[in-house]
Amino acid sequence: MNPLKPVVPFEPIMADQLPSGEEWIAQIKWDGVRMLVYYDGVNQTRLINRKGNERTQQYPELLDVHSYCNANSVILDGEVIALVEGSPSFHQVMKRDSLRSDMQIRARVQQIPIVYMIFDVLFYNGEWVTGKSLLERQAILQAIITPNNHVQLVPNYNDLSLLYEVARKHQLEGIVCKNINSTYALNGKDGRWIKRKNIQDVIAVVGGITYRDGTINALMLGLYDEQGLLWYIGHAGTGKLKVSDWQKLTELTRSMIQEHMPFVQIPQRSKGSIWIRPELTVKVHFLEWTASRTLRQPSIQAFVEIPPMECRFE
Known part of the structure; x- marks a missing residue:
């Protein structure tokens, strides 16, 4: 499989109850734009959204992959967000996402700063890692990602109920619960990832x-x-x-x-x-x-x- 050919990312299913068990971790569900970063290891970096649409032009802050990732080649999965007073604003990030003019994009880089919240890796140094467990994939992320002003790793939390209450208190969209033993199913959607929304x-x-x-x-x-x-x-x-x-x-x-x-x-x-x-x-x-x-x-x-x-x- 060509690593730079866009893939359909794994999706969580909706649930009214939180799962239980030591194999589950939780992450904040950011109200942004799902984005995959593709880097071929030579000179091409592409940003493709969940629907397979090109967004490379819209987010120039993320094109220098080596400024935040030491992999020779990689596909990263995450959410592009824009913060307003410390909270993610879907309205603001869509102002960036909808731009097509280079001049407008350059102006909005300063006006609407974005952060890429990385939560998974699909391809690393010439090999697909989707068959590895989430725990193993997160270990790869810890080794290759250096956070900066525009790139952060999404943290895990073991207390699912507490994180959900924090998200509700701060009026965040919700949380995603993930089985740490789960592989990554391209074009998949099942109960190994579960989302519970406040909004x-x-x-x-x-x-x-x-x-x-x-x-x-x-x-x-x-x-x-x-x-x-x-x-x-x-x-x-x-x-x-x-x-x-x-x-x-x-x-x-x-x-x-x-x-x-x-x-x-x-x-x-x-x-x-x-x-x-x-x-x-x-x-x-x-x-x-x-x-x-x-x-x-x-x-x-x-x-x-x-x-x-x-x-x-x-």
């Missing part, structure tokens, strides 16, 4: 908008079902978007307006709504699902580059 989130499709004084002030959100039908799940006008973001969105959506409602059912708050082509996707935090399959207290976090048809009910 529920969903990537939703924008199918409608409302205006106040000529500027968009709320989004109408939806998810697709197995038949490809878009169902309305809520109406969100609060969150991380600033006045300038709403103004840019107003301009962007002018060419997306359509007469046809994209949702299967008529939303409760449809009066004054304008329908748009369901092409934009957005990450939303929410309190819980209601009995009618809508979101309680949805809060907009950031727009994301995920194909709308991938936004489905689980």
